[in-house]
Amino acid sequence: MSLIVNGKEVAYKKQETVAGLLNRLQFTFPLIIVKINGTLIKKKQYETTIVPDNARIDVVHMISGG
């Protein structure tokens, strides 16, 4: 009953949304890319997508500059 977020083990919570997980882990950057088990989750899906148990989650944030 756990998740792997950016390579680190995090406790799994039943029926938690992506938005809930991001809030719990204090990912406060506004422009992020989220993938769950390799699938891109768009921002409009954060409130409706439930994070499955044993999921591998990658979160990266985009910083201006180029």
Add this chain to the structure above:
Amino acid sequence: MNQEKLAQITTILSKKTVGIAGVGGLGSNVAVALARSKIGRLIIVDHDIVDESNLNRQYFFQDDIGKVKVEALSDIIHRVNPSVSITAVHTRLMPGCMHEPFHGADVIIEALDEALSKKQFIEDVLEHLPGVPLIGASGVAGYGQSDRIVTRELGNLYLCYDEHAPSSDDDVLLAPKVALMANWQADLALTLLIGDIR
């Protein structure tokens, strides 16, 4: 130098196409590095013209000021390597169809400036061209502490990443860090394009 290996690499790269979204600090440096590596074809897309303020980090020259960036860069690339086939697109990429100029690319480089544009471009490419490796960069502002840069691999998305870097909105963009990240992207592109050879 191992000339036999170099010849093998050149043969492989001469048949490959790389798409580059944005030819500012990242994109112009990526393009020149790939041209020197004898890439076959480049698709370069940008809406901007060369400004004097660009010269502190972008691969342009004094006499390029005022020129359309993709046209000025095409000339520079051909001075390095006249064999590169270039598709130069002078347009602003619009969210929802930012991937469109890049059909046919073997690898795509995200070389945009603003964080929002980077996110939109990555989402468009992952959705519409999921089979094409995409190499982005995040955290190119400032100077020093380059040991923090890592490659994050998220499936087909590769990100040259310094998660602790400042935003260019609050900090400076300078040639060494920008060129470092650009060449990191170009090196990753070569790794993906060449694959395993002996």
